[in-house]
Each structure stands twice: as C-alpha cells, then as structure tokens.
Amino acid sequence: MSLELIYWDGKGRAECIRLLCAAGGVAFKDTRMADEDTPAAVGNTELKWDEAKKAAPFGQAPYLRVGDKILPQSRAIERYVAKLGHLLGDNEFDAAWIDAIQEQVRDVFQAFRNEGTDDDKKKAFVAGLASNSAVAALAKLAAPGGFLVGNKLSYADVALFQFLNDTLQPVDPAAFDAALPAALKAHKAHVAAVPAIAKYLAARPARPW
Numbered sequence: 001m002s003l004e005l006i007y008w009d010g011k012g013r014a015e016c017i018r019l020l021c022a023a024g025g026v027a028f029k030d031t032r033m034a035d036e037d038t039p040a041a042v043g044n045t046e047l048k049w050d051e052a053k054k055a056a057p058f059g060q061a062p063y064l065r066v067g068d069k070i071l072p073q074s075r076a077i078e079r080y081v082a083k084l085g086h087l088l089g090d091n092e093f094d095a096a097w098i099d100a101i102q103e104q105v106r107d108v109f110q111a112f113r114n115e116g117t118d119d120d121k122k123k124a125f126v127a128g129l130a131s132n133s134a135v136a137a138l139a140k141l142a143a144p145g146g147f148l149v150g151n152k153l154s155y156a157d158v159a160l161f162q163f164l165n166d167t168l169q170p171v172d173p174a175a176f177d178a179a180l181p182a183a184l185k186a187h188k189a190h191v192a193a194v195p196a197i198a199k200y201l202a203a204r205p206a207r208p209w
C-alpha cells in the first residue's frame with residue numbers, strides 16, 4: 001500500500017509524522033509543497049496548495065494518501081503511522097497510555113503557542129521549563145537512559161522528542177539547556193541516538209520552521 005504525505009516544505013504539523021515513519025520503518029512519499037518562505041521544496045515541487053487543497057477532506061494539510069483513500073488531521077495520521085510502525089506498545093493499555101502521554105506533550109505545546117509570536121514571551125516560556133508542572137510530570141516518566149513506556153521506543157517518545165528538539169530548543173538553545181529537567185535531557189539524547197532517528201535527522205533538509 002502506497003503512502004504519500006502532503007504538506008509544505010517545513011516541519012510544522014508534519015514533522016512528527018515523518019519522524020514516526022522513520023522510526024517505525026514506514027515507507028512514504030514526502031511531498032512538500034513550495035511556498036514563498038521555502039521555495040526549495042524537495043518533494044513534488046509542482047504541487048501548489050491551491051491544487052492540493054481540492055483533495056483535502058477538511059480543507060487543510062497535512063493529509064496522507066493511503067492508496068486511493070485520504071486521511072486528514074495530523075494526530076490521526078500520527079496514530080495511524082505509529083500503528084503501522086509498531087510504535088504503540090505491546091498491548092491495548094500501553095497504546096492508550098502512550099496516546100495519553102503524547103496528549104500531555106500537546107498540552108505543553110498548546111501552552112507554548114498561547115504565548116503567541118512575541119520572541120520575549122517564547123523565550124520566557126523556555127526559560128521557565130524547570131518550574132513547569134506539566135513538564136515535570138513528563139520528566140517523572142522518563143526513566144534514566146530509557147524510554148517512556150516499557151523498554152522500547154514508542155509514539156510517546158517520538159512526540160516528546162520532536163516537540164523539544166524542533167519547537168522549544170531553537171527558541172533559545174542556551175536557556176533550553178539550562179532549564180530542561182535532567183531526566184528529559186537524558187531522554188532526548190537517548191531518542192536522538194536511536195539509529196533510525198539519528199539517520200533521519202542527519203539526512204532531513206534544514207528548514208527554518
């Protein structure tokens with residue numbers, strides 16, 4: 001079954017999906033639409049949003065073509081590729097717990113987004129990571145040198161890693177390093193060292209967002 005992910009040529013709401021596919025060994029075509037900010041699209045450079053939007057079930061991207069079907073909504077796509085890549089634990093409860101953890105990650109993401117686009121506010125959020133109770137709750141789950149659920153990589157690890165690595169760290173790397181709880185620093189390094197993830201990160205195109 002062929003998979004094709006349609007999004008712009010940036011990380012945004014697609015990067016966790018791409019990382020999950022890399023981690024789970026799920027092959028897909030990475031179609032990246034060009035726009036004025038990212039003209040050097042590496043995917044199908046002919047495709048423009050005006051055209052791609054016609055096929056989007058809810059009028060938005062990302063969406064995933066699965067054979068002749070189309071799946072929208074980034075988190076539904078994440079769950080789907082996580083399942084294909086065996087990244088949802090060993091049983092139904094683990095799968096639900098993994099999903100709950102990634103929802104906790106999204107709650108922190110939403111709190112960060114609520115700061116808006118002001119750079120000082122974003123930096124203050126990152127500098128405050130050490131005293132953020134939602135982050136502390138995630139840190140409690142991160143066993144030293146291990147994964148969040150069981151003893152293998154899951155969707156929860158990938159979602160947490162991608163949020164810390166691609167969203168928070170670039171805001172202010174020094175403040176991030178100073179404020180991130182030690183357990184999450186260790187977890188981030190552990191996930192980055194997973195061979196499939198390290199390979200993906202080394203090869204992915206550098207993009208501003």
Ligand SMILES: N[C@@H](CCC(=O)N[C@@H](CS)C(=O)NCC(=O)O)C(=O)O
Binds near residue numbers: 060061073074
């Ligand atoms: N809840 C949706 C939101 C998708 C969304 O907001 N997509 C934006 C880009 S990040 C979009 O398609 N914007 C263009 C448009 O609405 O025409 C998801 O997570 O996939």
